[in-house]
Amino acid sequence: MDNIKMRAKLSGENISGITEVKMIMNHPMETGRKKDDFGQLIPSYFIQLVTAKLNDKIVLEMQWGTGISKNPYLTFYLKGAAVNDKISIDWVDNLGKTGNGEILVVAA
Amino acid sequence: MQRRDFLKIVSGALLALILQPIGVLAAVWNKAAFEAVKINDAKNNLTIGQETPSKDIDIVAPDRAENGAIVQVEITSRIPNTEAISVLVENNPTALIAHFVFSNGALPQLVTRIKMADTSDVKVIVKAGNAYFSATKNVVVLENGCG
Numbered sequence: 001m002d003n004i005k006m007r008a009k010l011s012g013e014n015i016s017g018i019t020e021v022k023m024i025m026n027h028p029m030e031t032g033r034k035k036d037d038f039g040q041l042i043p044s045y046f047i048q049l050v051t052a053k054l055n056d057k058i059v060l061e062m063q064w065g066t067g068i069s070k071n072p073y074l075t076f077y078l079k080g081a082a083v084n085d086k087i088s089i090d091w092v093d094n095l096g097k098t099g100n101g102e103i104l105v106v107a108a
Numbered sequence: 109m110q111r112r113d114f115l116k117i118v119s120g121a122l123l124a125l126i127l128q129p130i131g132v133l134a135a136v137w138n139k140a141a142f143e144a145v146k147i148n149d150a151k152n153n154l155t156i157g158q159e160t161p162s163k164d165i166d167i168v169a170p171d172r173a174e175n176g177a178i179v180q181v182e183i184t185s186r187i188p189n190t191e192a193i194s195v196l197v198e199n200n201p202t203a204l205i206a207h208f209v210f211s212n213g214a215l216p217q218l219v220t221r222i223k224m225a226d227t228s229d230v231k232v233i234v235k236a237g238n239a240y241f242s243a244t245k246n247v248v249v250l251e252n253g254c255g
Contacts, residue, residue: 073221074218075219075220077215
C-alpha cells in the first residue's frame with residue numbers, strides 16, 4: 001500500500017523549461033475523529049512529512065496535518081530539471097511508517 | 109571533581125554532539141502548530157509574523173464543494189522570493205492543513221486536495237524573506253469532510 005503513482009513532464013528545453021510533477025500516494029489519512037461501524041474512534045493515521053528531491057537535492061519539504069485528503073494528491077512545478085533526471089519522494093506518517101517513490105523526467 | 113563525574117560529563121557532552129546533527133538535519137513535524145485549533149495559534153507556532161493581504165497570491169478552489177472530504181485547491185504565488193506557503197482552514201477542527209517549503213528551483217505553485225469540515229475561508233500565507241502575505245478564498249461546503 002506504500003506505492004506512489006508519479007509522473008514528471010518537462011515542457012520546454014532542459015534546465016530552462018518547467019517540469020510538472022504529479023503524484024498520488026496511497027494513505028488513509030485518518031483524522032482520529034471518525035468512528036467505525038461499532039462507534040469506536042478510528043485512531044489518527046496520517047502522513048506528516050514529505051520530501052521531494054531532484055537528483056537527491058531537496059526541492060520541496062512539506063509538513064502535513066490531518067486536513068490533507070485521503071490518498072493525498074499533489075502537483076508541483078520545478079525549474080532546472082532535464083529529461084531523465086530523477087524526482088524522488090519520501091514520506092513518513094505519525095506511526096513512523098515510511099513510503100517512497102521515484103520517477104524519471106520525460107519530455108511533455 | 110571525581111573521575112566518575114568527569115567521565116559522565118564528558119560522555120554526556122559527546123552524546124549531545126553526536127545526536128545534535130541528526131536533529132538539525134531531519135525536518136521536524138510541528139506538532140503544536142498542527143494541533144492548534146485557531147489560525148492565530150497555528151501561526152504563532154509556525155512563527156509567522158504580521159501578514160499583509162496580497163493580490164499576487166492566487167487560490168483556485170470551488171465556490172461550492174459537494175463533499176468536504178475532497179476539495180481541490182490550486183495555489184500560486186507571484187511574490188518574488190517566495191520561500192514557504194502555509195494553508196489554513198479557519199472552521200476546521202484544527203486550522204493548519206499543510207506547510208510547504210520551496211528550494212533549489214521549485215516554483216511556488218501547487219495543487220492539492222484538502223478536507224473541509226464546514227463552509228470556511230481557505231487562507232494561504234506566503235513567506236518571502238522576513239515578510240508575510242496572505243490571501244483567502246471562501247468555499248461553501250455542503251457535506252462535512254472531516255468525519
